[in-house]
Amino acid sequence: MSKKRALVTGAGGFIGHHLVKYLVKKDYWVHGVDIKAPEYEASAADKFTVCDLRLAENCRAVIGGVDEVYHLAADMGGIGYISGSHAEISINNTLINAHMIHAAREAKIPRFLFSSSACVYPMYLQHEPDVTPLKEEDAFPAEPEEGYGLEKLFMEKLCQYFHEDYGIETRSVRFHNVYGPLGTYDGGREKAPAAICRKVAGVKDGDTIEIWGDGKQTRSFMYIDDCVEGIYRIMQSDHAAPLNLGTDELVSVDQLVDIVAGVAGKTVVKTHDVSKPQGVRGRNSDNSRLRSVLGWEPKTLLRDGLVSTYAWIEACVSQDAERGAPPATPAIAAE
Numbered sequence: 001m002s003k004k005r006a007l008v009t010g011a012g013g014f015i016g017h018h019l020v021k022y023l024v025k026k027d028y029w030v031h032g033v034d035i036k037a038p039e040y041e042a043s044a045a046d047k048f049t050v051c052d053l054r055l056a057e058n059c060r061a062v063i064g065g066v067d068e069v070y071h072l073a074a075d076m077g078g079i080g081y082i083s084g085s086h087a088e089i090s091i092n093n094t095l096i097n098a099h100m101i102h103a104a105r106e107a108k109i110p111r112f113l114f115s116s117s118a119c120v121y122p123m124y125l126q127h128e129p130d131v132t133p134l135k136e137e138d139a140f141p142a143e144p145e146e147g148y149g150l151e152k153l154f155m156e157k158l159c160q161y162f163h164e165d166y167g168i169e170t171r172s173v174r175f176h177n178v179y180g181p182l183g184t185y186d187g188g189r190e191k192a193p194a195a196i197c198r199k200v201a202g203v204k205d206g207d208t209i210e211i212w213g214d215g216k217q218t219r220s221f222m223y224i225d226d227c228v229e230g231i232y233r234i235m236q237s238d239h240a241a242p243l244n245l246g247t248d249e250l251v252s253v254d255q256l257v258d259i260v261a262g263v264a265g266k267t268v269v270k271t272h273d274v275s276k277p278q279g280v281r282g283r284n285s286d287n288s289r290l291r292s293v294l295g296w297e298p299k300t301l302l303r304d305g306l307v308s309t310y311a312w313i314e315a316c317v318s319q320d321a322e323r324g325a326p327p328a329t330p331a332i333a334a335e
Helices: 014-025 056-062 086-106 148-166 192-201 224-236 253-264 288-294 302-323
Strands: 005-009 029-034 047-050 068-071 111-117 169-175 208-212 243-245 269-273
Touching: 005 014, 014 029, 014 068, 014 224, 056 086, 068 086, 068 224, 086 111, 086 148, 111 148, 111 224, 148 169, 169 224, 192 208, 192 253, 192 302, 208 253, 224 243, 224 288, 243 288, 253 302
Parallel strands: 005 029, 005 068, 029 047, 068 111, 111 169, 169 243, 208 269
Antiparallel strands: none
16 A cells, blocks of 8 residues: 655654654655744655745646645744734735635645634634633624734635535634744744743742733634644544634743743742733633533643753753853743
């Protein structure tokens, strides 16, 4: 029997890179595509194409000859970036998404998975740190996060329409704050766990780090190994409607700092800059439907996942210091 063939867009990014490795281990033939190659190690893809998926001709060029499309390509980052780049994010991702799903229809690709985000959920449900976990049906009536959340919600609807009108088996996965090794940890697009690990790794015991917001904003965080397994399981399922993919282990940003410091064996002093973007006050995943559909949910506890994440980032920070790299921005925030 010949291998299944998959296209992974965004394969140069954090989740896409890990997904390629996962699928190769599952004995897939994998074509990875991104505007850049992976930053920290070579791709495991059988074929890797560097191109700009905002262009329709590039989407058509890479999509042929596969059984499944895992569409993860996106312009995105942490709260500082997504809150200050609404126009750029919206136009870039709308072009990428529309061209890619249209190319999938033209090429008669049977299965298409879209990486959505918990940013689609209404702002009016996320005003308190002790937030009620968000269910998939809570996305409407809609009030998503400006820019990034809005274009994700629009693409979810496009997937629904292409499924209903053309019979493509589409899947939409709402990620809740993914972290782990081999992810961006500096430069302004990193997420909270990576930024915190970088800052803790870069200070001495008893030193101070700065956090955007008051530190009481809450999130749940999912380890990358659980994320890629969940993506695969959802793709193979018969569930076409959007699904949450995250944990329901809710922590505040201050608690996240304390966990990282504990992993590092350090004590840190937290200062807070409440003038900076901090996102919604609380966001957590309701995994009831995920458990019902898959009989599975992410299992890695936050502290356990942060052990390997911190070790990798600490090594990177040490290498940066040896090379004389400039210090990264001290800010820490949550998406």
